[in-house]
Structure formats: C-alpha cells, structure tokens
Amino acid sequence: MAKTLAQEFTKGLWEEIPPFRLVLGLCPVLAVTKSVANGLGMGIATTFVLVCSNLLVSLLRNVIPSKIRIACYIIIIATFVTVVELLMQAFAYPLYLQLGIFIPLIVVNCIVLGRAEAFASKHNPIYSIADGLGIGIGFTLSLGALGAVREVLGEGTFYGMEVFGSSFEPFTFMVEAPGAFVCLGLMLCLMNLAGGR
Amino acid sequence: MREMVKMVLVLTILSSFSGGLLAAIRNNTQDRIDSQVLKFVKGPAIQKIMEGASNNPIQDRFALQVEGKEKNFFVGVFDGAPRVIAFETKGSGYGGDVGTMVAVNVKTGRIHGVSVTTHNETPGVGARVETHEDFKNQFRGIEIGTETKVKKDGGGITAMSGATITSRAVCTAVRKAGDLYNKVKPRIREQLSTFSG
Numbered sequence A: 001m002a003k004t005l006a007q008e009f010t011k012g013l014w015e016e017i018p019p020f021r022l023v024l025g026l027c028p029v030l031a032v033t034k035s036v037a038n039g040l041g042m043g044i045a046t047t048f049v050l051v052c053s054n055l056l057v058s059l060l061r062n063v064i065p066s067k068i069r070i071a072c073y074i075i076i077i078a079t080f081v082t083v084v085e086l087l088m089q090a091f092a093y094p095l096y097l098q099l100g101i102f103i104p105l106i107v108v109n110c111i112v113l114g115r116a117e118a119f120a121s122k123h124n125p126i127y128s129i130a131d132g133l134g135i136g137i138g139f140t141l142s143l144g145a146l147g148a149v150r151e152v153l154g155e156g157t158f159y160g161m162e163v164f165g166s167s168f169e170p171f172t173f174m175v176e177a178p179g180a181f182v183c184l185g186l187m188l189c190l191m192n193l194a195g196g197r
Numbered sequence B: 001m002r003e004m005v006k007m008v009l010v011l012t013i014l015s016s017f018s019g020g021l022l023a024a025i026r027n028n029t030q031d032r033i034d035s036q037v038l039k040f041v042k043g044p045a046i047q048k049i050m051e052g053a054s055n056n057p058i059q060d061r062f063a064l065q066v067e068g069k070e071k072n073f074f075v076g077v078f079d080g081a082p083r084v085i086a087f088e089t090k091g092s093g094y095g096g097d098v099g100t101m102v103a104v105n106v107k108t109g110r111i112h113g114v115s116v117t118t119h120n121e122t123p124g125v126g127a128r129v130e131t132h133e134d135f136k137n138q139f140r141g142i143e144i145g146t147e148t149k150v151k152k153d154g155g156g157i158t159a160m161s162g163a164t165i166t167s168r169a170v171c172t173a174v175r176k177a178g179d180l181y182n183k184v185k186p187r188i189r190e191q192l193s194t195f196s197g
Helices: A005-010 A018-022 A026-032 A036-059 A066-091 A093-102 A104-108 A110-120 A125-155 A177-195 B002-049 B126-130 B133-137 B164-193
Strands: B061-066 B069-078 B081-093 B096-105 B111-116
Touching: A005 A125, A018 A110, A018 A125, A018 A177, A026 A036, A026 A093, A026 A104, A026 A125, A026 A177, A036 A066, A036 A093, A036 A104, A036 A110, A036 A125, A066 A093, A066 A104, A066 A110, A066 B002, A093 A104, A093 B002, A104 A110, A110 A125, A125 A177, B002 B081, B002 B096, B002 B111, B061 B164, B069 B164, B081 B164, B096 B164, B111 B133, B111 B164, B126 B164, B133 B164
Parallel strands: none
Antiparallel strands: B061 B069, B069 B081, B081 B096, B096 B111
C-alpha cells in the first residue's frame, strides 16, 4: 500500500517516532538529554544529517552498486556529519562544547543509516526528504521532551530559566546517567499506554 | 569485471566529492572557528591567569612566527607596564593533547600562572584539571625553563590523584613553554618595547 507524502512525513512524529517506537539511536538519547537546549541541538543536527543523507542516497540509488551500498552510505553520512560539526563549531560553539563527542557519533546513529537503507534507497527523493524530515523532527521532539523532564526535575530549570524558585531542591539523580534510563523507561511506558499497546 | 570497475569508480567519485566539499567548508569556517575558540575557551583561561591586569589581554595580543607557525602571545599590563605574557602549548594527555595556557612574568622570568584550555580528558578524572586550582597553583613562581615533573617521575609537582597522565601532560606543556619562551625571548622583548596599551 503506497502512502501519501503527508503520511510519510507524519509517521515519524508518532507512529514511528524513533526513540519511543523504533527504540533506535538510544546512545545520544540517553547521553545528551541533560537539558532541553542540548536535546534540541542534538536533534536538529541529526535532522540535518538525516534529510541530506536521505536526499543524496535517494538520488544516487540507481548508481550505487548494491554490493558496496553500505560503504557509500557511510561516506555520504560521514560527510554531512563533519559538515554539521564544522558549522556548529563556527556558529554555535557553546553548544558544541556541551555535545562534544556525540556530534561525530551521529555517523554511527542507527536511525540515519537505517533510514538510508530501509527507505531512501527504495523511494524517490521527494518522499525521502519527507521521511527524513518527519523522523528527524520526531527525534528532535523526543530529545526535547526527555531533556525537559530531566532538566525540570534535575536542575529545577527549563531552557536555563528558573521554574520552581529557589526553595526547590533539585532531584539531581535525573541529570545523571541512571536517571536517563529511568526517565526514558517511564516515558516509553506512558507512550505505550497512550498508544493503547 | 565491469561491475568491479563500476564499484571502484563510484567509490572514488563519491569520496573525492566528499573530500572536496569538506575542504571547502573547512577553509571557509576556519577563521570563525578560531575566533570562537578564542572567545569561549582560551578567553576565559587567559582572563583567569591574567587576573588583575589593567588591560584586556585578549585584545592586546601579537603574533610571532615560531618554527614556521604563527603563534599568538597575549599581553597583560600590571602596575602600568606590560609585565606578563601568555601563550599556549600542548602536552600529550590521556585523550589527546591538553592545551595549556602559560603566563610568564617577563621581568622576573617566573611563571605567573597556568590554565588549561582545550582537552579531551575523562570527565571526573583528568578533566578535573579545569577546576583543580591547587594543582595548577603549584606552577606559580617557578622559573620558566625549569624541568617540571610530577613527584612520581622525580619532580616536585604533586599530581592530581588518579590523574597522573593528565598532570604529566600539563608538566610537559609547561616545559615546552619554557623552551619556546627562551627561543623567542628577544623577539618578545622587542614587541613589548613598542607596546602601547
């Protein structure tokens, strides 16, 4: 059954929202969502890579020999990741200092390679962009939401702004690594309840 | 055979395109990245070791050609005269180079202060060097060019506990700073004599 363009876009926002439904790309999800700003920054960087690599893979899908397709995808993805890294250093250096190693690690984020292999290599460029954009925005929103919960509880701030006032004792467990797992698990549980699974 | 040729061709073209694109972007962002690093990483480090200076050391800098490379020297004005000069050297740490800003009092030839700029050390272990003032303060007042070593290597510097390699890296950087300073001392004097803060 062929989906419409709009369906390809919106599936990434709920039906196949990466960290919660596909449970993919968890390394950056757990590591960088200490704050909303970090989560959104990482999400936007990943979205850029995802859209660009989907477009290119889709354009070249008839040229790339199937035996070396993974190698070609990795070259394409790695190129765009380096582009993002350089641009972030030039224009958003404080964010780059926060995200550090996780920017180059977008190369091995299985969402990006997964979309290239599972979607872009079989569909035309317009659909591939819609797919990349949808999944990317879904990923960004998930990271933002997770970052929001962790930042509000763990630091008592939202996007750096004070939420509860000075009498609030931050629940620092939430911004540490184990807090990421607990928070992700609870959010998954809520998503499944809401989705009726 | 034809397939082989095609595979080689596709990979070659893709890689060269990728290399070209990255080189172009790097060339165009290099200056901006350098100025961002100066502002967000080196800036605070310089400000910290130059505390009490009556000028802005980041603005009052000059560049010298050292071994074919351009190197920045930052000037600090104390008691109405350009007394302190700061520059960066590198020592090899646990996760790559540890950039160290070394400030030297030109009049006495002693170290005015040491501060760490860019590094990739383990968070909570080597990365403590950023905030570990007791460790860095040990270098104050040492004559520049003296062999600085951690106690384990027979020197007089107490290493940060659990982070001997990082401590060694800072010692190496300070030693290198001594070599460099002695090499360019006449040229620094020359620059400072024409200095007008």
